[in-house]
Structure formats: C-alpha cells, structure tokens
Amino acid sequence: MVRFSLQASHKTDRFPVALRVTHYRTAFVPTMPELPEVETYRRFLHEVVLHQTIAAVEILDAHVLAVEPDILRRELVGATVTGTRRLGKNCFLELSTGKVLALHFGMTGDVGAYRHDYDVPRFTRVALHLQDGLRVAFIDPRKFGRIRLADNVTAFQSEKKLGPDALDLTAAELATGLAKKKTLIKPLLLDQRLTAGLGNWIVDEVLFQAAVHPERRAASLSADEVTRLHAAVQLVLRTAIEQEATYRQFPATFLIHAREWDTAPDPQSDAHRFCPRDKALIVKKYVGGRATYFCTVCQPQPQPE
Numbered sequence: 001m002v003r004f005s006l007q008a009s010h011k012t013d014r015f016p017v018a019l020r021v022t023h024y025r026t027a028f029v030p031t032m033p034e035l036p037e038v039e040t041y042r043r044f045l046h047e048v049v050l051h052q053t054i055a056a057v058e059i060l061d062a063h064v065l066a067v068e069p070d071i072l073r074r075e076l077v078g079a080t081v082t083g084t085r086r087l088g089k090n091c092f093l094e095l096s097t098g099k100v101l102a103l104h105f106g107m108t109g110d111v112g113a114y115r116h117d118y119d120v121p122r123f124t125r126v127a128l129h130l131q132d133g134l135r136v137a138f139i140d141p142r143k144f145g146r147i148r149l150a151d152n153v154t155a156f157q158s159e160k161k162l163g164p165d166a167l168d169l170t171a172a173e174l175a176t177g178l179a180k181k182k183t184l185i186k187p188l189l190l191d192q193r194l195t196a197g198l199g200n201w202i203v204d205e206v207l208f209q210a211a212v213h214p215e216r217r218a219a220s221l222s223a224d225e226v227t228r229l230h231a232a233v234q235l236v237l238r239t240a241i242e243q244e245a246t247y248r249q250f251p252a253t254f255l256i257h258a259r260e261w262d263t264a265p266d267p268q269s270d271a272h273r274f275c276p277r278d279k280a281l282i283v284k285k286y287v288g289g290r291a292t293y294f295c296t297v298c299q300p301q302p303q304p305e
C-alpha cells in the first residue's frame with residue numbers, strides 16, 4: 001500500500017491537494033516516529049522540496065521552534081533546498097546557504113503537503129511555502145517535535161552526541177561498541193551515542209531476530225551473536241522502511257505483532273501472541289524501565305554470573 005502518491009508531478013494541478021504521511025494513525029495506540037517513519041518522511045520531503053526555493057515561512061505555533069522565528073525566516077526565505085538527509089530520528093533539509101534545517105518529530109510528528117489555506121492539515125505547526133505554490137506542513141498534534149537550524153549535519157551530530165546512523169553502523173563498530181560493556185544489551189542498543197535511530201520496539205525485534213536475551217551483558221555476546229545482531233539491525237530497519245512503517249504488513253516471523261498496539265495480522269487468531277519459531281508465549285517484562293517483549297525459548301536467559 002502506498003499512502004502517498006509521488007507519481008503525479010507537484011508542479012501540476014494533478015498533485016493531490018492535501019496529503020500527509022499518516023503512519024501512526026493506523027495503529028491502535030499512536031507510536032512514536034522512529035527511524036523507519038522518519039526515513040519515509042525524508043523520502044516524501046525529497047520528492048516535494050528538492051531544488052525548490054522557499055518563498056515564505058508560516059509559523060502557526062512557535063512551540064515547535066528551537067530557533068527564533070525571525071532567524072528561521074531570515075535563513076530560509078530565498079534559500080533553495082539542495083538535498084535531504086537523515087540521521088537516526090532526525091531529518092535534514094540542506095539549504096543553498098550551506099546551513100541545514102533539522103526536523104525532529106517528537107511523539108506525534110508528521111509531514112504533509114497542500115496548496116490552499118482551506119486544505120491545511122490539522123495540527124500543522126509550521127508551513128514552508130515553496131515558490132511553485134506548494135506548501136509543506138510540519139504537523140505535530142502533541143508538539144514534542146522540534147525544528148532547528150544547524151551549520152551542518154556533522155555539527156548537529158556532535159552537538160547531540162549521536163553515534164553513526166543505525167543503517168550505516170558496521171559490524172566492526174557494533175562489536176567495538178559492545179566490547180567490555182557490562183551494561184545490559186537492550187539499554188545499550190537504545191543509547192543513541194552507540195548508534196542513532198534504534199527505538200524501543202526496534203531493539204526488541206532486533207534481539208528477537210538475533211536470538212539474544214535483552215538482559216544479556218553486552219560484553220558477554222560472542223562474535224557470532226554480534227554478527228547476528230548486526231544482520232538483524234539491517235533486516236528490521238530495511239523491512240520497516242520497505243513497508244513504510246506499516247507494522248501490520250511486517251512478516252509473520254516478526255515479534256512486533258505481539259505488541260499490544262499492533263493490529264493482529266489475523267484478528268480471528270491469537271497466533272501473534274506466540275513465538276513464530278517455537279510457539280512459546282511471548283513474555284513482556286520491563287528492562288531498563290522500558291516495556292520489553294521476548295521469547296524465553298529462543299532468547300535464552302543469561303547464565304548467572
């Protein structure tokens with residue numbers, strides 16, 4: 001299912017008048033925009049803003065600004081978008097001035113595009129008016145998202161102390177990051193200094209796919225397990241991006257269907273509550289303060305130290 005059509009050129013009237021990327025409304029409980037959602041947003045923005053010049057900046061609610069409105073306008077108006085980037089859960093518009101506009105989507109952030117005032121998506125906080133008439137909306141019902149300016153992506157990364165993006169993380173970097181760490185593997189993978197973009201459900205899925213218990217000490221993982229973990233990061237993120245973060249469409253071999261907020265692939269059956277490999281009941285436990293789902297059979301309990 002493609003939820004936004006990028007086929008019609010936005011330079012013509014055939015472009016849908018008001019469209020938005022609506023991942024979280026499809027789940028029973030709204031989920032935070034994680035790396036896969038943000039990558040979907042980036043691709044959307046890339047289609048609509050690349051090589052476009054910003055004619056005006058409309059601020060409907062300054063709450064989401066981490067920059068003075070006057071400075072934002074001064075830096076954006078007249079600038080052309082020369083590229084888009086993503087690092088973890090942050091999306092960037094690269095500007096012809098050399099600076100970047102950094103978008104973080106908080107709990108409920110979304111993006112959209114429209115042409116006329118009467119089509120402005122609900123909860124639009126900031127709109128970029130492009131020279132060709134299209135407007136790009138930063139939508140955020142709960143207003144935890146933030147819009148910033150940065151000198152460049154590298155400067156932003158070091159200021160926010162972010163590790164390499166989870167999709168770019170190499171097996172060697174992962175091995176180095178885990179070596180000698182007594183921390184539990186789950187909270188360590190959530191630490192954005194190790195790698196940027198792994199959120200709660202993603203880490204559970206990665207550990208499940210790699211058959212590693214979430215309470216293992218990081219340093220106790222064998223070289224083989226680290227290799228499996230790295231492959232699982234790639235598998236989970238690439239699957240999620242391919243499905244545009246529509247969880248219901250993930251393969252039945254994924255743990256995610258056992259989470260309460262997922263809509264079961266088959267509502268008539270409770271099969272999703274059991275491990276697809278060994279049919280054991282998936283358990284829920286708090287690890288490092290976060291709700292954690294795992295299988296006690298294929299993710300064996302760590303040995304007592």
Ligand SMILES: [Zn+2]
Pocket residue numbers: 275276277278279280295296297298299
């Ligand atoms: Zn299992």
